[in-house]
Amino acid sequence: MKPRPFAYVRPDSVDEAVAVLAAHGDDARVLAGGQSLLALLNLRLADPAVLVDITRIAALDQICDLGDKIEVGAAVTQNRLLAWPQLAEKLPLLAAALPFVGHFQTRNKGTVCGSVAHADPSSEIPLALAVLGGEVVLRSQRGTRVLSADAFQKDMLTTTREPDELITAVRFPVNSGRGVAFREVARRHGDFAIVAVAALVDGQGAVRLGVGGMAGAPAVRQIAAADGSTARGAVDKMAVELEGYEDLHATAVMRRDLLRRLGPVVIDEAMRCAA
Amino acid sequence: MRRIDKDQRARIRLTLNGRALSAEAEPRMLLSDFLRHSLGATGTHVGCEHGVCGCCTVLIDGTAVRSCLTLAVQAEGRDVRTVESLAAADGTLNPLQRAFQNHHALQCGFCTPGILMSFTDYLARNPRPSEADIRDVLSGHLCRCTGYAGIVSALLEAAGYRQSSESGSKS
Numbered sequence: 001m002k003p004r005p006f007a008y009v010r011p012d013s014v015d016e017a018v019a020v021l022a023a024h025g026d027d028a029r030v031l032a033g034g035q036s037l038l039a040l041l042n043l044r045l046a047d048p049a050v051l052v053d054i055t056r057i058a059a060l061d062q063i064c065d066l067g068d069k070i071e072v073g074a075a076v077t078q079n080r081l082l083a084w085p086q087l088a089e090k091l092p093l094l095a096a097a098l099p100f101v102g103h104f105q106t107r108n109k110g111t112v113c114g115s116v117a118h119a120d121p122s123s124e125i126p127l128a129l130a131v132l133g134g135e136v137v138l139r140s141q142r143g144t145r146v147l148s149a150d151a152f153q154k155d156m157l158t159t160t161r162e163p164d165e166l167i168t169a170v171r172f173p174v175n176s177g178r179g180v181a182f183r184e185v186a187r188r189h190g191d192f193a194i195v196a197v198a199a200l201v202d203g204q205g206a207v208r209l210g211v212g213g214m215a216g217a218p219a220v221r222q223i224a225a226a227d228g229s230t231a232r233g234a235v236d237k238m239a240v241e242l243e244g245y246e247d248l249h250a251t252a253v254m255r256r257d258l259l260r261r262l263g264p265v266v267i268d269e270a271m272r273c274a275a
Numbered sequence: 276m277r278r279i280d281k282d283q284r285a286r287i288r289l290t291l292n293g294r295a296l297s298a299e300a301e302p303r304m305l306l307s308d309f310l311r312h313s314l315g316a317t318g319t320h321v322g323c324e325h326g327v328c329g330c331c332t333v334l335i336d337g338t339a340v341r342s343c344l345t346l347a348v349q350a351e352g353r354d355v356r357t358v359e360s361l362a363a364a365d366g367t368l369n370p371l372q373r374a375f376q377n378h379h380a381l382q383c384g385f386c387t388p389g390i391l392m393s394f395t396d397y398l399a400r401n402p403r404p405s406e407a408d409i410r411d412v413l414s415g416h417l418c419r420c421t422g423y424a425g426i427v428s429a430l431l432e433a434a435g436y437r438q439s440s441e442s443g444s445k446s
């Protein structure tokens with residue numbers, strides 16, 4: 001299908017972009033890579049009055065090394081981050097997770113921040129941001145806010161971004177010698193995950209486990225000094241607490257089962273990677 | 276700041292296969308429709324119009340993207356390449372196209388333009404991919420005819436593998 005009519009604005013700077021958002025509020029949608037938004041428009045599931053195309057704002061097309069964090073601008077595509085020479089060293093979890101985001105062809109256009117903004121409950125980048133304890137940078141004419149991933153994504157496709165705010169960047173904490181692992185189960189490679197699991201393990205064996213596809217937003221738990229059986233116990237507890245949900249692809253029971261199977265494997269992999 | 280109103284038609288200029296072209300479009304016009312209906316370049320095919328099938332894939336500034344998930348106005352000023360750019364002016368197929376012919380990598384040919392454009396980008400950036408890499412990139416395309424085996428063989432040939440049992444495909 002084809003989109004309904006809308007107006008198109010392509011600001012040249014962040015100041016112009018936030019001015020447009022301030023003028024149009026809820027009637028405007030930010031267009032970055034468009035790999036989710038254009039599909040929604042074509043299917044007429046979204047009906048904005050104005051599209052604000054931010055892809056030609058040079059200041060947003062940057063990957064900045066802030067020392068303890070890597071800041072990825074709102075126009076940076078997923079494949080550009082994947083090809084960033086320092087990715088494996090500084091953000092190994094992203095190096096593991098990004099190949100699961102859509103396909104080569106959609107990663108060429110889809111942006112890192114766009115995935116975070118879209119806030120699909122089983123999408124990989126919001127999960128990576130949550131388990132790493134990353135941040136979302138929001139700009140409006142009222143100023144700049146920096147929110148933790150956890151304070152940003154509230155539920156399925158629901159975030160705390162105000163209508164006049166533009167996500168200008170997300171910040172991923174740099175890996176400090178922790179083991180990382182990522183796995184997901186999807187119907188087909190490139191689909192949204194049914195369940196996705198990411199783990200970080202430090203030298204003392206403390207585990208940070210992140211789970212996507214079980215609730216409206218990624219869920220993160222701290223598990224102390226996990227050996228095989230404490231890990232299994234903690235994953236089991238998480239499966240019970242989160243419950244999962246039913247959609248076209250899987251029942252809640254299947255999601256809990258997938259988490260019980262994937263969780264310990266991912267923790268084990270991250271532990272071996274930390275050792 | 277570029278601004279086009281809802282019902283306004285604006286002139287969109289871009290380079291298509293090396294030629295500077297332009298036509299008018301509303302903001303909501305998809306690049307796939309702009310190429311086919313406004314510029315007459317019908318080599319690019321349209322299947323699903325929501326980013327799933329891959330047959331609309333074209334190159335924008337050398338990068339393979341879905342033209343159904345791109346607005347025409349987003350390609351303004353850009354260098355767009357479609358399947359029409361691959362063969363020589365006298366119709367001689369390029370090596371990638373020849374490999375498809377050699378391996379019967381198409382039947383109806385509906386999916387083919389997109390696959391050719393994806394791998395024009397991918398092989399330029401990754402000259403010696405593994406078969407697994409090739410299959411991974413191919414997963415962004417749907418083909419309802421071939422069962423993919425011929426396509427994988429053709430892509431292995433295009434990637435410079437000699438076609439023997441070692442590469443996992445028959446020649």
Ligand code: FES
Nearest residue numbers: 322323324329343
């Ligand atoms: S028509 Fe564009 S991906 Fe199917």
Ligand code: FES
Nearest residue numbers: 382384418419420
């Ligand atoms: S050759 Fe017919 S769809 Fe691929």
